[in-house]
Amino acid sequence: MRVLAITKIFPNSLEPLSSPFNRQQFGELAKLCDLTVLAAIPYVPLAQRTGLPERAAKLAVLPEREVVAGIETHYVRQLYVPRVGIPVALPLYLASLWPFRTLAKQSDIVLGTWAYPDGCAATVFARSLGKPSVVKVHGSDLNVVAKMPAARSYMRRILPRTDALVSVARPLSQLLEGLGARPGSIHLVRNGVDTSLFRPRDRGACRDELGIGREGSLIVFCGRLEPQKGLAELLAAFDQVRAVRSDVRLALLGDGVSRDEVRERVSRMNGALIAPGARPLREIATWVGACDLFTLPSHNEGTPNVVLEALASGRPVVGSDVGGIPDCLADPCSGLVVPARDAGALARALLEALDRTWDPDAIVRAGPGSWKESARALHDVLVSTVNARR
Structure with a gap:
C-alpha cells in the first residue's frame, strides 16, 4: 500500500x-x-x-x-x-x-x-x-x-x-x-513512546550522566517555553514549593518566546532552576529518568507525548485538566490533575506528589504502548x- x-x-x-x-x-x-x-x-x-x-x-x-x-x-x-x-x-x-x-x-x-x-x-x-x-x-x-x-x-x-x-x-x-x-x-x-529510551531507570545514575548532582528532589518540565504551556503558573508555583522545600529543583527543557525571562530567573536562583534549552530525545529520556516528578501545566493540549514518555519511565505526572491529559492520568497511580491557570493549585499538587510514595511499575502499567x-x-x-x- x-x-x-x-x-x-x-x-x-x-x-x-x-x-x-x-x-x-x-x-x-x-x-x-x-x-x-x-x-x-x-x-x-x-x-x-x-x-x-x-x-x-x-x-x-x-x-x-x-x-x-x-x-x-x-x-x-x-x-x-x-x-x-x-x-x-x-x-x-x-x-x-x-x-x-x-x-x-x-x-x-x-x-x-x-x-x-x-x-x-x-x-x-x-x-x-x-x-x-x-x-x-x-x-x-x-x-x-x-x-x-x-x-x-x-x-x-x-x-x-x-x-x-x-x-x-x-x-x-x-x-x-x-x-x-x-x-x-x-x-x-x-x-x-520509544520504549527503548523511555523506561524505568536508576535516578541517581541518570543524574550522574547529566552532571546535576544527586541531592534533593527534581521536577522536570519539557515543552515550548511559552505562556500557553503554563510557564508563568509553573514558575509561580515553584516559588511556593521552594518556600516549603528548599531542596527542590526545577528543570525546564525546551526553547521558545519566554527563553529570555527563563534565563534571567536562572541567573538569580542559585542552581534551583535549570534551563538547558531544547534537547534531543535521548537526552530528554535521561532527564525524565533523573526526575522525581514530571509536570505539564498547559492551557491547551491534545495527548502530549511528554506525559506518555514520563509514564513509560515510571515517573508520576502533575498535569492540567485540559485536552487528553486527564485521559492519560485517569489511573490515580499515575499522577495528579489540577485546574489550568491556577498556580496555587499547581503548587499544592507538586508538594503533594513530592511527598507521596509512587510505584514505578504501576505507573508503567498505566502508561502507553510502543x-x-x-x-x-x-x-x-x-x-x-x-x-x-x-
Missing part, C-alpha cells in the same frame, strides 16, 4: 528536533507500507532576502526533498500571507499542493495530519484526484484552531467528508463529533479505508 502523508508537523534537516511524535510514528508506519511525506513549510516571497518572517527565511534554503528518518520527504512551499493567515490558509495550501498531484495519483490513500489547514487540504486534494483520505487530529488543531471562526467553518464543511478520522484521545473524538463527523468514522489511535503498536493501529485504519473504497 502506498501512502502519501501531508503535514506541517514533521522535522527537517534545519529543525531536526521538531515534532518527534510524528517522526516516530511515521518511522514505524514506513515499515508497514510505502510511505512518502509532503512536509509543508511556510513560503513568503522575498523572505530569504529580507529575513522576515524569520522561520520562512530560515527554511527557504531547504532542498526540494530530503530523506528524513528514512522516509522520502518532499517540501511543499506553502504560500503564506503574514497577519492574514487562517482565512486564506486552505486555498493557498491547495495551490501549493497542486505540483505534487502526480505523487498523489500514484498513492493508494492520502493521510493528512493536523486538522486545519493540512487535514482539510488533504481531503479536498484527495477527492479531486479520486483518492480516499484519512485525517489525523492531534490536539491544539481542535482545542485552539477550531475555535477560530474561519477555520471552524472550513472544518465543519470538509472534515465530515473525509473517509476516516483518527483521534489520539477521547476528548478529541468528541470535538470531531461536534464538527459534524459521524462517530463511526472516528478511530481512536493513541500515541506511543510506537510500533501505535503505527500498526494507524496502518489498520488506512488499510480498512482503502478496502472500503475498493
Whole structure:
C-alpha cells in the first residue's frame, strides 16, 4: 500500500528536533507500507532576502526533498500571507499542493495530519484526484484552531467528508463529533513512546550522566517555553514549593518566546532552576529518568507525548485538566490533575506528589504502548479505508 502523508508537523534537516511524535510514528508506519511525506513549510516571497518572517527565511534554503528518518520527504512551499493567515490558509495550501498531484495519483490513500489547514487540504486534494483520505487530529488543531471562526467553518464543511478520522484521545473524538463527523468514522489511535529510551531507570545514575548532582528532589518540565504551556503558573508555583522545600529543583527543557525571562530567573536562583534549552530525545529520556516528578501545566493540549514518555519511565505526572491529559492520568497511580491557570493549585499538587510514595511499575502499567503498536493501529485504519473504497 502506498501512502502519501501531508503535514506541517514533521522535522527537517534545519529543525531536526521538531515534532518527534510524528517522526516516530511515521518511522514505524514506513515499515508497514510505502510511505512518502509532503512536509509543508511556510513560503513568503522575498523572505530569504529580507529575513522576515524569520522561520520562512530560515527554511527557504531547504532542498526540494530530503530523506528524513528514512522516509522520502518532499517540501511543499506553502504560500503564506503574514497577519492574514487562517482565512486564506486552505486555498493557498491547495495551490501549493497542486505540483505534487502526480505523487498523489500514484498513492493508494492520502493521510493528512493536523486538522486545519493540512487535514482539510488533504481531503479536498484527495477527492479531486479520486483518492480516499484519512485525517489525523492531534490536539491544539481542535482545542485552539477550531475555535477560530474561519477555520471552524472550513472544518465543519470538509472534515465530515473525509473517509476516516483518527483521534489520539477521547476528548478529541468528541470535538470531531461536534464538527459534524459521524462517530463511526472516528478511530481512536493513541500515541506511543520509544520504549527503548523511555523506561524505568536508576535516578541517581541518570543524574550522574547529566552532571546535576544527586541531592534533593527534581521536577522536570519539557515543552515550548511559552505562556500557553503554563510557564508563568509553573514558575509561580515553584516559588511556593521552594518556600516549603528548599531542596527542590526545577528543570525546564525546551526553547521558545519566554527563553529570555527563563534565563534571567536562572541567573538569580542559585542552581534551583535549570534551563538547558531544547534537547534531543535521548537526552530528554535521561532527564525524565533523573526526575522525581514530571509536570505539564498547559492551557491547551491534545495527548502530549511528554506525559506518555514520563509514564513509560515510571515517573508520576502533575498535569492540567485540559485536552487528553486527564485521559492519560485517569489511573490515580499515575499522577495528579489540577485546574489550568491556577498556580496555587499547581503548587499544592507538586508538594503533594513530592511527598507521596509512587510505584514505578504501576505507573508503567498505566502508561502507553510502543510506537510500533501505535503505527500498526494507524496502518489498520488506512488499510480498512482503502478496502472500503475498493
